[in-house]
Amino acid sequence: MHHPSEEMIFDYATGALDEAWALAIATHLSLCPACRAAAREVEAIGGSLLEAAVPTEMADGSYEAVMARLDFVDAMPPAEVRSITEPKPSYVLPEPLRQYAGGDVSEIRWRALGGGAAQCILSPPSSKTVARLLRIPAGRPVPEHSHRGTELTLVLAGAFADSTGHYARGDLQEADADLLHQPRAAEGEDCICLAVTDAPLSFRALLPRLAQRYLRI
């Protein structure tokens, strides 16, 4: 499985991530027991540090931030237990994301991106960091692009592959400005991803470049 970096998990668990990044990490955690355990460890350490260092005065609401994260992770049912006691969950979008998106995939209002692909932007228009759901038709490529900033892509259904590897449900790819890639959806099932970006992508071809302003991609 492809996981977020330790830095990302640390920042998530200490409440340092912006909302859109936190959404991607929280969704990965709901699908990945290993990272969930790592995040809990950071929170436990963070909690004991705070107890030792801040007995009377809370700095910058950081204590509340850590506690809010703790509540959030604790609210997630352990996936191992769920898979034993219940049949396979029928939701495509795991809980933190489903709540954010206002429903499961069938309720998403997709907007065409061209080439059969579609997106649904989840972030408010004012947000610099943009979280979106992407749907890429089975077997089709995404236009080749590179990144001016960071792009996190979390697979929720189907799979995609690029020069860095194969990504299926739960896998998270972190791409930075150095990566030029052309992800291609695997055959058989449309690939649905949560993608988070903090800067517009750079497309090589003209048409996607023209569409960028309109599509906020």
Ligand SMILES: [Zn+2]
């Ligand atoms: Zn993980």
